Amino acid sequence: xxxxxxxxxxxxxxxxxxxxxxxxxxxxxxxxxxxxxxxxxxxxxxxxxxxxxxxxxxxxxxxxxxxxxxxxxxxxxxxxxxxxxxxxxxxxxxxxxxxxxxxxxxxxxxxxxxxxxxxxxxxxxxxxxxxxxxxxxxxxxxxxxxxxxxxxxxxxxxxxxxxxxxxxxxxxxxxxxxxxxxxxxxxxxxxxxxxxxxxxxxxxxxxxxxxxxxxxxxxxxxxxxxxxxxxxxxxxxxxxxxxxxxxxxxxxxxxxxxxxxxxxxxxxxxxxxxxxxxxxxxxxxxxxxxxxxxxxxxxxxxxxxxxxxxxxxxxxxxxxx
Amino acid sequence: xxxxxxxxxxxxxxxxxxxxxxxxxxxxxxxxxxxxxxxxxxxxxxxxxxxxxxxxxxxxxxxxxxxxxxxxxxxxxxxxxxxxxxxxxxxxxxxxxxxxxxxxxxxxxxxxxxxxxxxxxxxxxxxxxxxxxxxxxxxxxxxxxxxxxxxxxxxxxxxxxxxxxxxxxxxxxxxxxxxxxxxxxxxxxxxxxxxxxxxxxxxxxxxxxxxxxxxxxxxxxxxxxxxxxxxxxxxxxxxxxxxxxxxxxxxxxxxxxxxxxxxxxxxxxxxxxxxxxxxxxxxxxxxxxxxxxxxxxxxxxxxxxxxxxxx
Numbered sequence: 001x002x003x004x005x006x007x008x009x010x011x012x013x014x015x016x017x018x019x020x021x022x023x024x025x026x027x028x029x030x031x032x033x034x035x036x037x038x039x040x041x042x043x044x045x046x047x048x049x050x051x052x053x054x055x056x057x058x059x060x061x062x063x064x065x066x067x068x069x070x071x072x073x074x075x076x077x078x079x080x081x082x083x084x085x086x087x088x089x090x091x092x093x094x095x096x097x098x099x100x101x102x103x104x105x106x107x108x109x110x111x112x113x114x115x116x117x118x119x120x121x122x123x124x125x126x127x128x129x130x131x132x133x134x135x136x137x138x139x140x141x142x143x144x145x146x147x148x149x150x151x152x153x154x155x156x157x158x159x160x161x162x163x164x165x166x167x168x169x170x171x172x173x174x175x176x177x178x179x180x181x182x183x184x185x186x187x188x189x190x191x192x193x194x195x196x197x198x199x200x201x202x203x204x205x206x207x208x209x210x211x212x213x214x215x216x217x218x219x220x221x222x223x224x225x226x227x228x229x230x231x232x233x234x235x236x237x238x239x240x241x242x243x244x245x246x247x248x249x250x251x252x253x254x255x256x257x258x259x260x261x262x263x264x265x266x267x268x269x270x271x272x273x274x275x276x277x278x279x280x281x282x283x284x285x286x287x288x289x290x291x292x293x294x295x296x297x298x299x300x301x302x303x304x305x306x307x308x309x310x311x312x313x314x315x316x317x318x319x320x321x
Numbered sequence: 322x323x324x325x326x327x328x329x330x331x332x333x334x335x336x337x338x339x340x341x342x343x344x345x346x347x348x349x350x351x352x353x354x355x356x357x358x359x360x361x362x363x364x365x366x367x368x369x370x371x372x373x374x375x376x377x378x379x380x381x382x383x384x385x386x387x388x389x390x391x392x393x394x395x396x397x398x399x400x401x402x403x404x405x406x407x408x409x410x411x412x413x414x415x416x417x418x419x420x421x422x423x424x425x426x427x428x429x430x431x432x433x434x435x436x437x438x439x440x441x442x443x444x445x446x447x448x449x450x451x452x453x454x455x456x457x458x459x460x461x462x463x464x465x466x467x468x469x470x471x472x473x474x475x476x477x478x479x480x481x482x483x484x485x486x487x488x489x490x491x492x493x494x495x496x497x498x499x500x501x502x503x504x505x506x507x508x509x510x511x512x513x514x515x516x517x518x519x520x521x522x523x524x525x526x527x528x529x530x531x532x533x534x535x536x537x538x539x540x541x542x543x544x545x546x547x548x549x550x551x552x553x554x555x556x557x558x559x560x561x562x563x564x565x566x567x568x569x570x571x572x573x574x575x576x577x578x579x580x581x582x583x584x585x586x587x588x589x590x591x592x593x594x595x596x597x598x599x600x601x602x603x604x605x606x607x608x609x610x611x612x613x614x615x616x617x618x619x620x621x622x623x624x625x626x627x628x629x630x631x632x
Contacts, residue, residue, distance in 0.1 A: 023586070023587075024581075024585065024586065025585060026584060026585035026586075030581075030583050030584045030585040031583075031585070033345065033346040033347070034346075034348055046587075054614065054615055055587060055590070055615065058577065058578075058589070058590050058591065058615075059577070059578050060578075060587070060588045060589075060590065061578055061579075061580045061586065061588035061589075062578060063393055063394055063395050064394075065391075065392070066391035066392070066394060067391075067394060068394060068395060068580055070580065070586070070588060072586070072587045072588065075587045075590070075615060235391075235394055236391055236394070284394075284580075286581070286585065287395065287396075287580045287581035287582075287585070287586060288386065288394065288395060288396060289348075289386075289433075290348060290435070290581075290583065291348060
């Protein structure tokens, strides 16, 4: 018996529920030596900003117990270069391409980026990275125009405030017909509240969780192990937190959830699906095992077959309490 | 790169004559042929890895999963010490958690290895600098574990030397003490002249190998071609200054903390001169003086031209 692995986010159809976490898969090309990219459910790009961005000073990563910290700071070539140099390869894979975008301070940039991408062929969906913990949210450089979006309160991420989340998603929704996904931050009191805001603003899905704000110290030098001191924790260490948050969001929202946080194999991916995720994204595990995504797809198939489940949709949110 | 606190690195590419056609990166489970202590805390591991061995060239590295499970979570990059047929030979110091676990791995077990990665040493640009009939010297500077990739390089240089006997290869090895000197015999067997510097003066020149390099430069009487160096960051920085001062091109193999090793995570960057500087006029250069660009040690590196690195 061949189980049905097909799933949907908004208008976006995926052949299977396994995709990659933004920032952990480069622009796809880095993995072409290791896997047949055509077998992925979707590819999510590293986050793109309006202008080229150098990112944060090194060291940008360090290891942590069952995880790692990063503070890359959205190092990327900017939207123009992305479209010219990175997108052509991604398009050739034939799988849905989800472009992750972020502002560098002025939330209005989300609107500009989305409007631009809306016309670009080969872009299947847009993920709004409103939860990157590694860029300092600073006030808009120019005086905000009367109607433009206001940055979230100082040192706060958009995804840490339901009103800001609603405003950004809503404004972007008005400029694009493409499938829209809001990426949420775990560094909040109630993630379901933020997810609800994204849903009511017209998001087609929510992806969670981004990395957990974290710190690690070298006791000999008494310096932080990464240059920016605070970074984002990822890897198996955060998985139980992520599963819990997916479960909390699943109970409140109707739109599909893309679950992620420490998925390293099929059993860990299945945890997310049972908790309520329609799709799972593999992140840090790609660094350790570049072929892990396809192994997970195979493992999910085996699990469905073993448990005589015909359609993966019946497994989503099937947690027994 | 040779080995960072837990890893090491190097770079450069475009038209590298060392680069075998159709080179491919592979992820393979490789059988451990042997894994033994050489001296002090230094180990040599030999693995069966035909695909990696057949496409590797000097200065490249492999990324190793030292154990299954989460501790450590990330792979450990090690520069390729030598290849022998279908075997890859690595030299490492059991320094941190990852390399200590690696040192415990047994003959017959399988090791998950990705490679060959990065851009290694370029040896093309030595030739044009040397007019026919003139003698020239290439200098290899090895600091501590930095010796590891330079043996592979010395082998390639030796092949060239056989064709052009007017090129001499000089190796300067820096070590903590006489008990920490690596590969002296191997370099000599490859026809290199070897000079030693030790921190405690127990053998050869007392002091840093970079100081030995300065001393040596004043005594070499034929044309200097290229300096190839691998070792701790402060040593490479010093080599960078020397290269500029004496106007000798230098290639340095850098190391950095890496997460992925394949260019995806953007974690292992170093500051380099903005590449646009080369093509801009003087006015534009002035404007861009304070600009720099990050390059990935794992992808654009680990071997860089010393002149492009902002130390």
